[in-house]
Amino acid sequence: MENWKSVLRFLPLTLLALLLAGCGEENLTALDPKGPQSQWLYDYMILSLVIMIFVAVVVFSIFFIILFKFRRKPGDDAYPKQVHGSTALEITWTVIPIILLAILAVPTITGSFMLADTEPEGDHTVTIKVTGHQFWWQFDYEDEGFTAGQDVYIPVGEKVVFELHGQDVIHSFWVPALGGKVDTIPGITNHLWLQADEPGIFKGKCAELCGPEHALMDFKLIALERDEYDAWVAGMQEPPEPQEALAQQGREVFENNGCLGCHAVNGMGTASGPALNNFANRKTIAGYLDFTDENLEAWIRDPESLKQGNNMLAYPDMSEEDMTALIAYLRSLSIE
Numbered sequence: 001m002e003n004w005k006s007v008l009r010f011l012p013l014t015l016l017a018l019l020l021a022g023c024g025e026e027n028l029t030a031l032d033p034k035g036p037q038s039q040w041l042y043d044y045m046i047l048s049l050v051i052m053i054f055v056a057v058v059v060f061s062i063f064f065i066i067l068f069k070f071r072r073k074p075g076d077d078a079y080p081k082q083v084h085g086s087t088a089l090e091i092t093w094t095v096i097p098i099i100l101l102a103i104l105a106v107p108t109i110t111g112s113f114m115l116a117d118t119e120p121e122g123d124h125t126v127t128i129k130v131t132g133h134q135f136w137w138q139f140d141y142e143d144e145g146f147t148a149g150q151d152v153y154i155p156v157g158e159k160v161v162f163e164l165h166g167q168d169v170i171h172s173f174w175v176p177a178l179g180g181k182v183d184t185i186p187g188i189t190n191h192l193w194l195q196a197d198e199p200g201i202f203k204g205k206c207a208e209l210c211g212p213e214h215a216l217m218d219f220k221l222i223a224l225e226r227d228e229y230d231a232w233v234a235g236m237q238e239p240p241e242p243q244e245a246l247a248q249q250g251r252e253v254f255e256n257n258g259c260l261g262c263h264a265v266n267g268m269g270t271a272s273g274p275a276l277n278n279f280a281n282r283k284t285i286a287g288y289l290d291f292t293d294e295n296l297e298a299w300i301r302d303p304e305s306l307k308q309g310n311n312m313l314a315y316p317d318m319s320e321e322d323m324t325a326l327i328a329y330l331r332s333l334s335i336e
């Protein structure tokens with residue numbers, strides 16, 4: 001019994017430690033902003049926190065002062081003086097909150113307009129159509145004429161507009177280090193803009209419970225300098241051709257097994273599976289598995305065991321020879 005009590009006593013501390021431990025992953029935190037949107041959100045959070053701490057300190061100080069100053073002293077048996085209402089006090093505690101709310105209202109209003117302003121800036125604002133699927137992301141670069149799966153590339157230091165769509169259920173597009181989250185809803189188009197102030201890989205999450213593997217619906221936003229970004233776009237428009245014999249053999253396996261029915265490797269994608277034109281450039285398979293041959297094979301043989309309820313076909317009986325060639329082909333799909 002005693003043991004249980006001491007365990008319980010440490011529970012809040014343990015939970016708090018776990019909670020804080022989750023806040024540190026690089027480029028997956030709103031507490032280390034990397035763009036104007038997330039910087040604004042962060043500053044606003046700090047401002048509200050400072051105001052709240054100020055209020056808490058004042059209120060608790062008064063509370064404790066009164067608690068000690070006016071407590072009953074030994075031998076003090078007189079009935080205390082009764083007070084009802086104090087105009088000065090009531091005005092004070094009405095006016096101070098009004099001032100505090102007014103301080104918060106100014107950035108709330110200007111910031112809301114700033115965050116919602118998805119008008120293009122200049123003539124070359126990149127617009128990307130995002131579609132949330134169970135449990136992966138599709139990124140259509142309609143002006144440039146190609147589709148990307150899982151990883152979304154943007155130029156650094158520029159406003160990028162995202163047009164958000166949902167394919168099946170409601171998902172939510174969120175890159176914590178760059179900005180707020182916005183839902184992707186079937187039948188409705190939402191908008192969001194983001195900007196990355198420095199090059200890097202920013203991790204993204206689906207932020208709306210969308211099915212059994214919602215937690216694995218991860219993606220990456222990759223910010224490149226303008227010239228590198230232009231080179232990437234050109235690469236995506238001219239997808240790589242396999243050079244090695246094994247990879248060429250693998251392309252046949254790919255074509256003969258109906259992979260092409262769901263996966264585009266060229267141009268605009270179909271809607272049922274991620275485009276694979278730059279698959280070999282990914283850091284992860286299916287958004288979260290380490291990029292190794294073993295994981296790739298495991299995924300193709302039995303995707304259900306790795307991501308429950310996803311819409312990929314399983315190929316448990318593919319021969320080792322076909323599998324080796326197929327993996328060589330998939331590994332050749334890279335944009336320099």
Ligand code: HEC
Pocket residue numbers: 134135136149150254257258259260261262263272273274279282284285286287300307310311312313315326330
């Ligand atoms: C019925 C449609 C369908 C077919 C057929 C199909 N896939 Fe998929 N595939 C998917 C879907 C959907 C996903 C995304 C699953 C997820 O992450 O939720 C996927 C994911 C993948 C991925 C991971 C992609 C990434 O971006 O990380 C690879 C690799 C892949 N498939 C390879 C293949 C190969 C090789 C074949 C043929 C042997 C094949 N697929 C056949 C639908 C399909």
Ligand SMILES: [Cu+2]
Pocket residue numbers: 132133134135170171172206207208209210214217
């Ligand atoms: Cu989702």
